[in-house]
Amino acid sequence: MGMIDNATRNTQNTKLAAPRERSLSEITLMSAAERLKGRPKLCSDCGVCSSSYRPMLPQVCVFVDNKSEEIERKLHGRNREDGDELLFGIYRSIHVIRMARPNPDAQWSGIVTGLGALLLERGIVDGVITTMAVPGTHHAPLPVLARTPEEVRASARNKPCLSPNLDVLDQVRESGVTRLAFIGTGCQVHALRAMQDELGLEKLYIIGIPCTDNVAYPDMMRFLNVASASPETVVHHEFMQDFRVWLRHEDGHVEKVNYVDLDVSALGGERGIFPAACLSCFDYQNTLSDLTIGYLAAPLPPTERWQWTMVRTEAGEELFNLIRPFLELGAFTQRGNRLLGVSEYVRMLKKPRGRPPFPIRKLIAWMQRNRGPRGMEFARSVIEMKLLRNLQYVRDAHSRLERRVVPGHVYRALAQYAQVYEEEFDRPLAP
Numbered sequence: 001m002g003m004i005d006n007a008t009r010n011t012q013n014t015k016l017a018a019p020r021e022r023s024l025s026e027i028t029l030m031s032a033a034e035r036l037k038g039r040p041k042l043c044s045d046c047g048v049c050s051s052s053y054r055p056m057l058p059q060v061c062v063f064v065d066n067k068s069e070e071i072e073r074k075l076h077g078r079n080r081e082d083g084d085e086l087l088f089g090i091y092r093s094i095h096v097i098r099m100a101r102p103n104p105d106a107q108w109s110g111i112v113t114g115l116g117a118l119l120l121e122r123g124i125v126d127g128v129i130t131t132m133a134v135p136g137t138h139h140a141p142l143p144v145l146a147r148t149p150e151e152v153r154a155s156a157r158n159k160p161c162l163s164p165n166l167d168v169l170d171q172v173r174e175s176g177v178t179r180l181a182f183i184g185t186g187c188q189v190h191a192l193r194a195m196q197d198e199l200g201l202e203k204l205y206i207i208g209i210p211c212t213d214n215v216a217y218p219d220m221m222r223f224l225n226v227a228s229a230s231p232e233t234v235v236h237h238e239f240m241q242d243f244r245v246w247l248r249h250e251d252g253h254v255e256k257v258n259y260v261d262l263d264v265s266a267l268g269g270e271r272g273i274f275p276a277a278c279l280s281c282f283d284y285q286n287t288l289s290d291l292t293i294g295y296l297a298a299p300l301p302p303t304e305r306w307q308w309t310m311v312r313t314e315a316g317e318e319l320f321n322l323i324r325p326f327l328e329l330g331a332f333t334q335r336g337n338r339l340l341g342v343s344e345y346v347r348m349l350k351k352p353r354g355r356p357p358f359p360i361r362k363l364i365a366w367m368q369r370n371r372g373p374r375g376m377e378f379a380r381s382v383i384e385m386k387l388l389r390n391l392q393y394v395r396d397a398h399s400r401l402e403r404r405v406v407p408g409h410v411y412r413a414l415a416q417y418a419q420v421y422e423e424e425f426d427r428p429l430a431p
Ligand SMILES: Cc1cc2nc3c(=O)[nH]c(=O)nc-3n(C[C@H](O)[C@H](O)[C@H](O)COP(=O)(O)OP(=O)(O)OC[C@H]3O[C@@H](n4cnc5c(N)ncnc54)[C@H](O)[C@@H]3O)c2cc1C
Pocket: 105, 106, 107, 108, 109, 110, 111, 112, 113, 114, 129, 130, 131, 132, 141, 155, 156, 157, 158, 159, 160, 161, 162, 163, 165, 183, 184, 185, 209, 210, 211, 212, 213, 214, 238, 293, 294, 295, 296, 297, 307
């Protein structure tokens, strides 16, 4: 049986829906309310429901039934052990890395698009699902099936908005591609893993990017209006490990804004800007990918463009070995102890404090930069805070969904805050 025949045979077993009516460029420019209309309460627009694979929603959607522990057992033969795996996911090896020749147009050093391009160059895959920008915008995502290394390289840099990447699976099927690489976020990867066996693919490589607090495109622009003195000229921005947002402008200058100076209340607070799905997301580190490439635990300063990777599966090792000759390896650093800060965060979740006056904010920013956790400890603290915030959001806003959307490892990961949680919220942390 030929490759295309295999794909056809498998997808014949899957009931497909009629294709979407709007183009992907139109979809990604829409407001969250418009694009998520008619969807379940929690939806990050991963792309399944605008594609002909929509009938698979109940089986694959992370917000209908979070199967991450089941998928983990399938991938690794086990679930997470106590310790760092609870926060970072299961990995075989972990490295500080950067491209020896960084791509100046990339988000960091360009490892993700470098790897995608290499897979095509070496003939290991026939297509890569990656995310370009909608023409005429810097930040609106447009997922594509890239067939050449140049197309993958042209997709470098974050378009930090909800992107329906799995919609492109229709093009994959129609074009007969059966050796595929996918670059995407955790919610997309959950659905892709859950439907993987139905797609008739001969080979699938999943390159995961960490993802948290994503937004619909119009909300991204609202954020830039609050964060930047010149929102229209921002081409690149990142929430850095030095507790500042760095915003790079068209003329190359970099604006740096302390986290504590961001006026989140002007955006309606976190719940006013982030979609309900992203506030109910428990896979920041994209733990079901073959390898995850991010920056959270990488050493500073950001100008050195160090990144980190967690190599998770055998296919991930293959990917790492492929890109290895193009990399420099660095060393992990660590400073501080997150326990006090994260415990204090639990108290603030219960009793949010207003924005302090400028001199206090200045002091907080200095303390965060000079005394706050660094390296691996910074990564642990950020992941724990997102888990705590999102668990509380689900309990407040969608309590009946908790059993289905919060995986068991979240409670294990947060067990050391059980006492402070119970004191503040007057209920146990564990379900
Ligand atoms: C919304 C968002 C939030 C993130 N938050 C964190 C974080 O908190 N901590 C952390 O360590 N890393 C985070 N990342 C990942 C990080 O910013 C870099 O993308 C990653 O380190 C790769 O850098 P690079 O230079 O190797 O990528 P590049 O070579 O520049 O390639 C970037 C890749 O990202 C893909 N991409 C761009 N936008 C999207 C999108 N909206 N959806 C899916 N794929 C997209 C592109 O297809 C491209 O392949 C986030 C990424 C996104 C999109």
